[in-house]
């Protein structure tokens with residue numbers, strides 16, 4: 524229990540059952556193996572050792588919807604597939620979450636105009652919790668999406684029925700931590716530094732005339 | 734064998750059945766009437782100097798200029814072509830056969846034009862013909878199971894036709 528370590532006396536800590544349940548749930552988000560097109564390659568990359576989804580407890584890809592909490596719709600959903608997507612979603616046990624990964628599932632993507640057989644966004648078929656844009660999104664983006672789902676789970680109140688549900692507060696902002704030479708306490712100065720650095724890099728990259 | 738020799742051999746065998754030929758194209762081809770297709774293809778497969786034992790691909794092409802302003806410049810009459818790419822593995826040559834069809838049978842919109850199926854000659858034709866039927870809308874007479882291969886069974890229309898209208902909705906899912 525890394526997050527509780529050192530905060531309490533030996534062998535003793537206090538929590539609520541609700542927090543305990545949420546903690547257990549967010550730390551074992553089992554996704555369903557559900558790659559439909561090119562985006563699935565990025566999803567597999569996230570599952571692989573380089574990005575290692577297991578660090579977030581979400582690496583156990585299940586081959587059946589009945590054991591899964593999370594459906595990562597990775598790829599183009601076509602009209603013929605839509606009814607199957609719906610059916611798989613219905614077979615998942617509650618609480619269930621859906622990530623729409625890639626431009627195709629967010630809203631049709633490259634097939635928006637001339638794709639006669641592509642569903643223009645998987646949210647027309649199943650309710651979506653997190654949208655990840657990109658064609659395909661970077662593996663980091665998918666991990667960010669899974670962390671957003673975890674934030675959502677943490678914000679859920681299972682036992683206090685009828686009480687107002689707190690909005691999930693993102694525990695991770697998704698912002699990049701900059702190296703000290705580009706960072707500054709004053710955001711304007713920091714931005715100037717970054718722009719200067721980007722300019723310098725651009726000049727470096729332009730080929731010198733022979 | 735070069736394309737000219739292939740066409741000469743075919744001419745000697747069944748010259749009356751070849752409607753048109755073009756040897757200076759990148760892929761030299763002959764044009765055949767649908768009624769003669771099976772006879773010509775049987776010759777292509779069985780003739781000892783041709784021996785086309787492999788059917789690579791069947792394509793359906795819709796020739797139609799949907800923009801009325803550009804019709805005059807299009808350079809073709811509206812029609813549908815079915816293109817057969819053949820190759821011989823033992824003799825290492827390749828050839829193309831084309832069939833020209835009207836866009837609709839008897840010019841009645843909705844009535845699909847018909848060509849005889851080649852499944853009996855090359856079993857590989859089975860799924861290719863289903864795909865051409867599915868997307869371009871060409872009937873293959875004598876095909877053992879001509880139903881859609883890519884789209885759902887209850888799909889309406891043939892999407893690769895140039896005048897295809899995208900569906901507004903399909904089983905409650907917005908289509909455009």
Ligand code: SF4
Pocket residue numbers: 560561562563597598599624625626627628632633657658659660
């Ligand atoms: S969003 Fe791009 S990469 Fe992802 S499935 Fe669609 S086309 Fe492929």
